[in-house]
Amino acid sequence: MKIAALSDIHGNLAALNAVLDDAHRQGADVIVNLGDILSGALYPSQTADRLIPLGLPTISxxxxxxxxxxxxxxxxxxxxxxxxxxxxDQLAWIRALPSTLRLAGDVLLVHGTPQDDLSYFLETVTASGCRVATHDEVKSRAGEADATLILCGHTHLQRSIKLDDGRLIVNPGSVGLQAYADDLPFPHRMEMGSPHARYASVTRTASGWDVEFRAVEYDWNAAATIAALNGRPDWETALRTGYC
Known part of the structure; x- marks a missing residue:
């Protein structure tokens, strides 16, 4: 089974279309959506209309x-x-989405961590900024989640960590926004460093799960121009550059 894991689309319809096309070319058996789907500065309604008919396994x-x-x-x-x-009708679709979802028995979809949608899973924010989470931090956040593969989003950074108990946690990065800044719990920046749309292709093999992180080109300058017209210079910079 090959899973295309998408997260944090944030209403970026052009990036979504590019990623969907790439996932189909890569031979994905199933495409999953890990939340933060529409909020942003671009095309919320049009993105919802693109996704709803697809019926993808989707969480909020x-x-x-x-x-x-x-x-x-x-x-x-x-x-x-x-x-x-x-x-x-689009708000009703969002309202019906589950916060977590199990796929194929041993695959768990979460947005932040299995416990909540705001916590970072594979990164830790300190007064000095953001760093990669330690093995023990990730294992604590995974808790007792019974899954060989946990797919998460939220931080917009592509990363995977395999725990010593064999569980693999994968963040596919963001389809629609490659950088953001936040003040909580301390000021920090999350930056991919390029404007490409991101997702992950995760394949079940005889020896376990194999992860390929994908970076896909699309017309990010056009998206940045729309963000600027909608009064979001922060989005304009992030969309053009992958930096805050």
Missing amino acids: GNHERQLLTGELSRMGLSDRFANQCLRD
Whole structure:
């Protein structure tokens, strides 16, 4: 079985289309969507219309929860933009998404960690910035999750870590946004360093799971121009460069 793992599309329709095309060329048996699907500065409604008919195994991320539960005046810019663009049927689709999902028995889909959608799984933020999480940190966050493969998203960084108990945790990176800055729990930046759309191809083999991280070209300059027109210079920079 070959799984194309997508996460953090953030309404970037052009990046999504490029990744879907690449996943099909790579012979993916199933494509999964790990959340943070529509919130951003680009095309929330059009991205929902692209995804809904596909019926992909899909979970919600923190941005789905935030745009559904918060009042507009208290939402961040990305969630507010999406909320104002989406139709009732699209909001109903989001509302029905599970927070985690099991695939093929031993594959677990989560957005952050198995416990919540905001925690970083494979990275740790300290007062000095963001670093790769230690083996013990990752094992603690994995908890008792019974899966040979755990697919996660949220941090927009492509990374995999195999635990000593054999479980493999894979973050495919972000389809739609290659850099962001956050202030919690300490100020930090998450940057891929190039504007390519990202995902992971994960294949079951006789010896276990094999991971290939993919970086796909699309018209990121056009996407950046739309972000600028929508009043998001932070997105414009991230989309053009992969840096904050």
